[in-house]
Amino acid sequence: MNILVTGGAGFIGANFIHYLLKQDRSDHVINFDALTYAGNLNNLDDIKADPHYQFVEGDIADRSAVEAVFDGFNINAVVNFAAESHVDRSILNPAAFIHSNFDGVGVLLAAAKKFNVDKFVQISTDEVYGSSLPHQQFSESAPLNPSSxxxxxxxxxxxxxxxxxxxxxxxxxxTRSANNYGPYQFPEKLIPLMVTHGLQEESLPIYGNGQNSRDWLHVQDNCAAIAAVLKRGRAGEVYNIAAHQYKTNNEIVEGIIRQLQLPESRIEYVRDRPANDQLYSINDDKIRNELGWRPRIEFDVGMNETIAWYVDHETWWRPLLRQVKNR
Ligand SMILES: NC(=O)c1ccc[n+]([C@@H]2O[C@H](COP(=O)([O-])OP(=O)(O)OC[C@H]3O[C@@H](n4cnc5c(N)ncnc54)[C@H](O)[C@@H]3O)[C@@H](O)[C@H]2O)c1
Incomplete structure (x- = not known):
């Protein structure tokens, strides 16, 4: 299969390309990415010479560039990760999000139709359901109630x-997944932000009272779920992907502080993000029952490995910090 992976130079996309190329050597992956501040070809350095992999730079909202890729590579399937992905940035500049996350998807869908692709997987998020009440889990048919x-x-x-x-x-x-964590996540997101601040003698800024809670899914488990949806997911269906490993921001930061052996005094509580959802919680029985997927990585193990990865990969994250500060 010739699979167009858009946004493959970002966090989940790069992990997914690695995952696909290990799983199925009959696939050919074309990574189409605009290389925004979040796109980083260093994430794919180890596979750049793989004959099953090719990179094309371009914007998913650019119709002629998109059509040239569908035409030139005889695309059979699309997995669309390309997006502006940081909630804080969307509050500062919604237009960039409308461009990539909506207009770009419109261009990709039209091209997929025009070139008769066999499968289109749109990568979405549990955030579309808005905040859950305690003990409330949204299934795929819950109303969409986004906040940002x-x-x-x-x-x-x-x-x-x-x-x-x-x-x-x-x-x-x-696919609508919970919060991902793991290697190659841009250091503006909670876990790599806190680890990189911790390693640089900076304060660890927590929004509000730190009691907002997220379900943390290891990116490898998400990649396995997305691959299952790509190969076996039913047409017209939405699949929630959860880990049911709920942690408050305070718990996440305390874990990082423990592992890096930092004093608690490094925590700094800062003004909350507007419309910050209290809790995301989704029911993922459908993907478990239909496609037999399960998350494999237990949170404490995955988190310890992830923190260690950022400690060991300072040459990866240090050049990216200027972008975090400039936003
Ligand atoms: N990170 C999470 O926890 C999470 C959870 C649920 C869903 N998602 C979704 O997964 C997808 C990937 O998220 P991520 O965390 O890897 O994001 P990311 O910001 O790390 O990467 C996004 C990638 O998309 C590229 N891109 C942005 N706009 C583009 C455009 N117009 N044309 C082509 N490429 C473009 C960027 O260059 C970058 O490589 C997003 O659609 C996001 O909404 C992420």
Whole structure:
């Protein structure tokens, strides 16, 4: 299969390309990425000479560039990771999010239809459901109730993608996963931000009272789930992907402090993000029952390995810090 992976130079996309190329050597992966501040070809340095892999630089909202890739590489399937992904940035600049997360998806869907691709997987997020009440878990049929410009553009793209299934019978599936953690995550996101601050003698800034809670899924487990949806997911279906490993921001930061042996006094509570959702919690029985997927990586093990990865890969994250400070 010739698989177009868009946004493959980012955190989850790069992990997914590595995962695919290890799993199935009959696949050919074309990574199409605009190399925004979050796109980093160093994430794929080890596979750049792999004959099953090719990189093309381009914007998913650029119709002629997108069509040239579909045409030139005889694309059979699309997995769309390309997006502006940081909620804080969406509050400062919603237009960039509308461009990549909605308009770009529209261009990709139209090209997928025009070139008759067999499968289109849209990578979405649990944030489209908005905040859960305690003990409430959203299933795939729950109403969309996004809070930030980021999650609103993702929810809008989900609806557009599903309309391509209903109207044109395009074989679309959507994944909505919990918060990912693991190697190659841009150091503006909670875990790498705190680890890199910790390693640089800086304070560890926690929003509000730190009681906001997220479900933490290791990126490898998400990649396995997305690959299952790509190969076996049903057309027109949404699949939630959860780990059911809920941690408050305080618990995450305390774990990092312990592992890096930092004093608690490094924690600094800062003004909360506007419309910060209290809790994300989703029901993922569907992917477990239909596709037999399960998360494999226990949180404490995955988290210890992830912190150790950032400690060992300072040459990876240090050049990226200027971008974090400039936002
Ligand atoms: N990180 C998470 O915890 C999480 C959770 C659920 C869903 N998601 C979704 O997964 C996807 C990937 O997230 P991530 O954390 O890897 O993001 P990321 O910010 O690390 O990477 C995004 C990638 O997309 C590229 N990109 C952005 N706009 C583009 C455009 N217009 N054209 C082409 N490429 C473009 C960037 O250059 C970058 O390589 C996103 O769609 C996000 O909404 C992420």
């Amino acid at each position: 410009p980021y999650s609103a553009t993702k929810a809008s793209a989900d609806l557009l993608a599903l309309s391509y299934f209903k109207t044109y019978n395009l074989n679309v599936s959507i």
